[in-house]
Amino acid sequence: MTGPLLRVDALGAAYGAIEALRDVTFEVEAGALVAVLGPNGAGKTTLLRALMGLTPGPGAIVFDGQPITAWTTERRASAGIALVPEGRGVLGPLTTAENLALGAYARRGRARATEVADDLRRVHALFPVLAERRDQRAGSLSGGEQQMLAIARALMARPRLLLLDEPSLGLAPRIAREIFTVLGALNREGLTILVVEQKAPLALRMARRAHVLRTGRLVATVDPSELGSAADLARLYLGTV
Amino acid sequence: MNDYILTVLVLAGIYAIIAVGLNIFTGYTGQISFGHNAFAAIGGYTSAILTTDRGWPPLAALFAGALLAVVAATLVGYPTLRLRGHYLAMATLALGLISYVLSVQLEGLTRGFTGISGIPPLGIGALVMTTPRAYFVLVWLLVAAAAGSAWLIVHSRLGLSLRAIRGGEDAARALGIDVTRYKVQALAISAAYASVAGSIFGHFVSYISPEAFGLYMVVLLFTMLFVGGIGTTLGPVVGALVIGSLPEVLSGFKDYRELIYAAVLIVILLFAPRGVLGLVARRPAARPGT
Numbered sequence: 001m002t003g004p005l006l007r008v009d010a011l012g013a014a015y016g017a018i019e020a021l022r023d024v025t026f027e028v029e030a031g032a033l034v035a036v037l038g039p040n041g042a043g044k045t046t047l048l049r050a051l052m053g054l055t056p057g058p059g060a061i062v063f064d065g066q067p068i069t070a071w072t073t074e075r076r077a078s079a080g081i082a083l084v085p086e087g088r089g090v091l092g093p094l095t096t097a098e099n100l101a102l103g104a105y106a107r108r109g110r111a112r113a114t115e116v117a118d119d120l121r122r123v124h125a126l127f128p129v130l131a132e133r134r135d136q137r138a139g140s141l142s143g144g145e146q147q148m149l150a151i152a153r154a155l156m157a158r159p160r161l162l163l164l165d166e167p168s169l170g171l172a173p174r175i176a177r178e179i180f181t182v183l184g185a186l187n188r189e190g191l192t193i194l195v196v197e198q199k200a201p202l203a204l205r206m207a208r209r210a211h212v213l214r215t216g217r218l219v220a221t222v223d224p225s226e227l228g229s230a231a232d233l234a235r236l237y238l239g240t241v
Numbered sequence: 242m243n244d245y246i247l248t249v250l251v252l253a254g255i256y257a258i259i260a261v262g263l264n265i266f267t268g269y270t271g272q273i274s275f276g277h278n279a280f281a282a283i284g285g286y287t288s289a290i291l292t293t294d295r296g297w298p299p300l301a302a303l304f305a306g307a308l309l310a311v312v313a314a315t316l317v318g319y320p321t322l323r324l325r326g327h328y329l330a331m332a333t334l335a336l337g338l339i340s341y342v343l344s345v346q347l348e349g350l351t352r353g354f355t356g357i358s359g360i361p362p363l364g365i366g367a368l369v370m371t372t373p374r375a376y377f378v379l380v381w382l383l384v385a386a387a388a389g390s391a392w393l394i395v396h397s398r399l400g401l402s403l404r405a406i407r408g409g410e411d412a413a414r415a416l417g418i419d420v421t422r423y424k425v426q427a428l429a430i431s432a433a434y435a436s437v438a439g440s441i442f443g444h445f446v447s448y449i450s451p452e453a454f455g456l457y458m459v460v461l462l463f464t465m466l467f468v469g470g471i472g473t474t475l476g477p478v479v480g481a482l483v484i485g486s487l488p489e490v491l492s493g494f495k496d497y498r499e500l501i502y503a504a505v506l507i508v509i510l511l512f513a514p515r516g517v518l519g520l521v522a523r524r525p526a527a528r529p530g531t
Contacts, residue, residue, distance in 0.1 A: 074418065074420075077417035091405055094408065101401060102401060105418060
């Protein structure tokens, strides 16, 4: 299999008459960590929803060489795309263990119980606090713990592409750094990651490439190593590039 | 216990079975159905028609009714369960109204407003249930079976998916859950509970008419769910007992009965929004050591 793992071509999305995404084109190579940066309301969440099939729109999405634009969300999930939604998206009334069990849902049939148990050990090793909170309701976890649970749940699906919607949102800087350290480690192990973020520095430290999204369009692509200062980034956000 | 009290408890138990089923769909899956009277009507009328005109044994008619209710729920479910929130509520309300109109208009089958009388008592062969005490035992065994089976469903893989749907449909989809299919399954399962209860109601009272399965049934069911504790295992049973027996408990108050009844409901909803069971349930904050 050659070519990128994900190819997005002229993707659009609209909520009724309001256009949220327009003509978005980019690629994510297998094994890469790509960031999409942009201010609030730029269309970051919509982009991930469109990739997951939750918000319809024009354009083409090719995953692993297959056009998936017409696929349902469920089918994309079983093909190996996992979304860590904005606001963590854990199921509050369910326990930590139940949330994790649901993560393995998409690959049931393919997955054996022993594999699921192995994955559970793996995510517990990654986030030991989740093992301690096993029988606690997800809604009663702290913000950082909920974010860890959301990521762990996505990993239970053994995804080939992990989509993350602002994983640092609302977290203390130390916790956000911890989360990104784990994401960096997962990426080095070979997991392909697409992360959208408003706060750029953390994502830029890890990313191979970053796209800047502004009012629904990709306006710039940056190589993090060439980005000199915070001032450069501010210019990208504000549109003076 | 005298026959009058037993009769009140049998009727409360019949409602409890419907409420337990509705709780799977509304409490655990987070979907609203204002049309569950339709499924009780399907059970009641199927049993009544098959056991009077066609001479079927009651048990066979009961199963036929449940099967019909499951088929109806599946057929109705696929188009309506794509709807969310208020739209689903309206669609199911229409279902309940349609079933009422049909039970009035299909006179050849249902005998319209006159209703069907002379429904034989429940029984297998020579073993026939004739006393309220026998029905009391049977119905409350069935309530226990209903609550037990609902608990098993809720804690199965299917139940986990249903609870995920209540947590958020988009989130559930992103986890690979076929949301529409599971919602239809939840509706079909809860329809079976309602149908069985509807059948037993017909046999117990020996007479059914459109009024027995009117919209008031839906009002009562939701009151029971909220009073007992929606989304809990025993909440619907407790709610059915409280709401089913409250008018009788208050019967000494004569003219003020309805007023006191309403006041009790308001007080419960204000001070125990999670239902009676919510008051006694352990809360995470109250746990020692955390």
